[in-house]
Amino acid sequence: MGRRKISVIGAGFVGATAAHWAAEKELGDVALVDILEGIPQGKALDLFEASPIEGFDAKVIGSNGYDETKNSDVVIVTSGVPRKPGMSREDLLETNKKIIESVVLQVVQRSPNAILIMVTNPLDTMTYLAYKRSGLPKQRVIGMAGILDTARFKAFIAMELGVSVEDIQALILGGHGDEMVPLPRYTTVSGIPLSQLLPKETIDRLVDRTRKGGGEIVNLLKTGSAFYAPSAAAIQMTEAILKDKKRILPCCVYLEGEYGLKDICFGVPVKLGEKGAEKVVELDLTEEEKKLVAKSAESVKKSIAELKI
Numbered sequence: 372m373g374r375r376k377i378s379v380i381g382a383g384f385v386g387a388t389a390a391h392w393a394a395e396k397e398l399g400d401v402a403l404v405d406i407l408e409g410i411p412q413g414k415a416l417d418l419f420e421a422s423p424i425e426g427f428d429a430k431v432i433g434s435n436g437y438d439e440t441k442n443s444d445v446v447i448v449t450s451g452v453p454r455k456p457g458m459s460r461e462d463l464l465e466t467n468k469k470i471i472e473s474v475v476l477q478v479v480q481r482s483p484n485a486i487l488i489m490v491t492n493p494l495d496t497m498t499y500l501a502y503k504r505s506g507l508p509k510q511r512v513i514g515m516a517g518i519l520d521t522a523r524f525k526a527f528i529a530m531e532l533g534v535s536v537e538d539i540q541a542l543i544l545g546g547h548g549d550e551m552v553p554l555p556r557y558t559t560v561s562g563i564p565l566s567q568l569l570p571k572e573t574i575d576r577l578v579d580r581t582r583k584g585g586g587e588i589v590n591l592l593k594t595g596s597a598f599y600a601p602s603a604a605a606i607q608m609t610e611a612i613l614k615d616k617k618r619i620l621p622c623c624v625y626l627e628g629e630y631g632l633k634d635i636c637f638g639v640p641v642k643l644g645e646k647g648a649e650k651v652v653e654l655d656l657t658e659e660e661k662k663l664v665a666k667s668a669e670s671v672k673k674s675i676a677e678l679k680i
């Protein structure tokens with residue numbers, strides 16, 4: 372049995388770091404693609420040259436074309452421009468729309484059986500565009516956002532309580548924007564409800580910081596956006612798929628009635644396995660939570676309408 376194949380489109384901060392995690396975890400061989408001449412080749416060679424030191428066996432190839440991506444099992448799409456301070460994710464729509472349309476067609480021609488993991492922002496809208504343009508079944512076009520948003524919430528809770536990040540379980544629904552819906556009611560520390568460990572005002576503060584978590588990094592970096600946590604999240608999804616782990620993780624998928632939403636890509640808990648997003652898990656929500664979900668869905672719908680497709 373040969374190795375699995377992961378292609379990463381976009382060899383910038385998120386893409387190159389995703390390639391790094393994938394190779395180091397020996398999830399498969401990696402093809403890194405970018406339009407910039409020399410960049411994917413140089414980063415791929417540099418990463419492969421790290422393998423004798425770190426002790427991983429994975430081929431890493433860089434290219435400006437798509438032939439090297441042929442027959443990929445998973446394709447992670449990170450190509451596109453990132454945010455700068457003062458920009459919202461929506462400000463990226465026009466530029467990234469063109470990039471995603473061309474990339475998705477090239478990818479699917481060569482890897483018709485692949486599962487696409489979308490990372491480019493505005494995330495929910497780009498996932499919708501990729502789903503519509505790729506012609507792939509909805510289970511195989513999945514956006515990365517919920518794991519990242521949830522990881523930020525978990526990190527802030529761990530910092531506040533001074534406990535291990537490993538003991539925190541949390542869940543966030545909705546679009547990957549400031550209107551995402553963190554669910555403190557479904558958040559526990561080793562099974563202990565968060566509400567028993569922190570006062571409401573503190574939880575509200577952490578929720579607010581989570582909602583603006585991407586912007587916090589953009590304001591610090593000034594020249595780009597987050598990349599360690601986003602790439603780690605995309606790789607957690609890749610691993611769940613390639614190892615058929617059936618993990619329950621929040622991801623952005625095309626909905627056809629779940630949560631009362633239709634014709635939208637939106638963040639919900641899904642079962643991730645070898646077939647992709649194998650099942651959407653529906654939760655019982657309070658009236659207040661339903662209102663927040665509706666508000667988040669409204670802003671995603673507005674963004675999708677901007678695509679004019």
Ligand code: APR
Pocket residue numbers: 380381382383384385386404405406407449450451452453454463467470473474490491492493595596597598601
């Ligand atoms: N095909 C392939 N690669 C492309 C294309 C294209 N048509 N257009 C742009 N790229 C490449 C750029 O050359 C660049 O190397 O995509 C890469 C993007 O990398 P960065 O600018 O470093 O951006 P990054 O921080 O990696 O973010 C990428 O992920 O989190 C999101 O909002 C973020 O949309 C952004 C994306």
